[in-house]
Amino acid sequence: MTKFTPPKRTLMGPGPSDVPQRILDAMAQPTIGHLDPAFQTLMEDIKGLLKYAFQTENALTFPLSAPGSAGMECAFVNLLEPGDKAIICRNGVFGGRMIENVERCGAIAVVVENDWGEPVDPEMVEDALKDHPDAKILAFVHAETSTGVLSDAETLCRLAREHDCLTIVDAVTSLGGNPLCVDDWGIDAIYSGSQKCLSCPPGLSPVSFSEHALEAIRNRSHKVQSWFLDLSLVMDYWDGEGGRTYHHTAPVNAMYGLHESLCILKEEGLENAWARHTAMHEKLRDGLEDMGLEYLVAPEYRLPQLNTVKIPVHVTDEAALRKRLLEEFNLEIGAGLGALAGKVWRIGLMGYSAKQENVDLCLNALRRILN
């Protein structure tokens, strides 16, 4: 059989981002048992570091053993029961996926629609909260990976609280890249992914649930429809009090990697990481605009870590250009997704990828292929 040797890419798409050697080395350490006391120490350390990353004291803060889309599903299946009502904000692909999740729970989705490229409109959300006083959940995407838009999570969560609504926040792309304060903002359920601003390989979904969320879970009248994602079971595995109960086998080596990435984040400091993303974004933006490229998103809502630019009108085969970037420069940038397919490129500056040499590589490569 042929050994697989991956090419050495520079990853500037919508994730995965470049993985630092420290994390790759951590993941290659010998596997130990998932019930080994040493692994249990690691689990506790990861929980502590994740609390820092999320800025929360929530006891139920841990990485799910599956990618971010399972994190999304975990939030919905645990908080919704058949017949419940959820207000879902859709301004891109991932809001749409939330609606799918609500419907598959047998719950009712009230959809607040904003254009792709626009943030979630707090006034429309407030109207929906007033029109639907029986809504149990308000859910939205903090950083929409499909459009490059940041929504005002703090304001949206405040509105939800004023209307006695729990919040589910998609922080797949924002964690580690944008200011995010779970406790100060009163977020009830949040999920992220390992492969964006944390710069791990994909496969894990850090999540956190507030005491209010746990109360809603404890008061459920139906079992959670997913056994694998049932927090009442997963909790006993991740909670150290009185010994852990076996639930599933955690992905041991992936946890080594996540631990290392969270150490890197702690060493740098959250605020410094946020500032670095912004600084690199500004450099990239200046270069892209010099080239005549235009952003899809207005400056005040732009994600620093995901730069969505309109494909110039003279480009007739954008996929061919991305192929050239990959083949000639080993550089990956992202295509448009859903309604934006063929219309935009998504240039990521996530985690370890948010550095000067990546900005330079990307600008040089784009200059070459666009001329």
Add this chain to the structure above:
Amino acid sequence: MTKFTPPKRTLMGPGPSDVPQRILDAMAQPTIGHLDPAFQTLMEDIKGLLKYAFQTENALTFPLSAPGSAGMECAFVNLLEPGDKAIICRNGVFGGRMIENVERCGAIAVVVENDWGEPVDPEMVEDALKDHPDAKILAFVHAETSTGVLSDAETLCRLAREHDCLTIVDAVTSLGGNPLCVDDWGIDAIYSGSQKCLSCPPGLSPVSFSEHALEAIRNRSHKVQSWFLDLSLVMDYWDGEGGRTYHHTAPVNAMYGLHESLCILKEEGLENAWARHTAMHEKLRDGLEDMGLEYLVAPEYRLPQLNTVKIPVHVTDEAALRKRLLEEFNLEIGAGLGALAGKVWRIGLMGYSAKQENVDLCLNALRRILN
């Protein structure tokens, strides 16, 4: 922050098993994008190698991006709809978990019970199939990890076919360790785990679905309750025909590891791997019996890769003995699970762990601590 350095263990529990350096090295290679053409080549290679491992031509054969318990859930949520009836064989922990899955699908479980330590009884299954001609599914565990028992999957699948029933087979512990022929035996849905006889770190669940299973999925009248595990969506991601549709972000580096482990299996040859598990089991068994230890399971149903022995009556604190094995010998063996907790030890010889030096280490260590 403190770097985590795992201890170097010898893993002879119920999984994870020892991971060879080749696999750890493969996983530490640079991460590439999950839509990179090079990754798509890897996905095709993995599918081909998994078909060999499962002995199947099923087009839908791939690794789910989550552990074996998600593989189990995937089989049930895709094949069952509310009101459907499933015959579930329970002779250990994992049959019980199947019942949980059936009930969470809103389906009805007809349970065929056998004692823990006994295989599934084909006569009882045949009676259940006769009594419930409306059953859609027969599900059972091929190799029960909680007891160390092998059931006769070939016969059980033949009975199911004769009664026009689809089969779901749990092969978490059997894949790569016991003879298993998905096509010859007519298995409709099968799932496994990466961390048993394939000797990868935990985190992936190889699955395979027959054309009959796919037909049942296509004819569903309800959407699959899990978005993450909905095969109609996952299929478009894993199927190369006409380009892949983005579904979730696959765990890229874990896939490097799985690919390498499947290459190792192909190099050795399936039959040789099966024979090695049996040969190592016989050596371990002889040593254990010399020490006066007794097996829980009758010789004809014993799993070579999971040796379940009764804890000697003079041992009053079995957990303390396992702790000594871990601390003095860096050796992990498994505790009893569920009804067998405190009554048995489970000694694994899975994948790379099934070798002479592990047998020797285990026998020497047990001799020392039991005297």
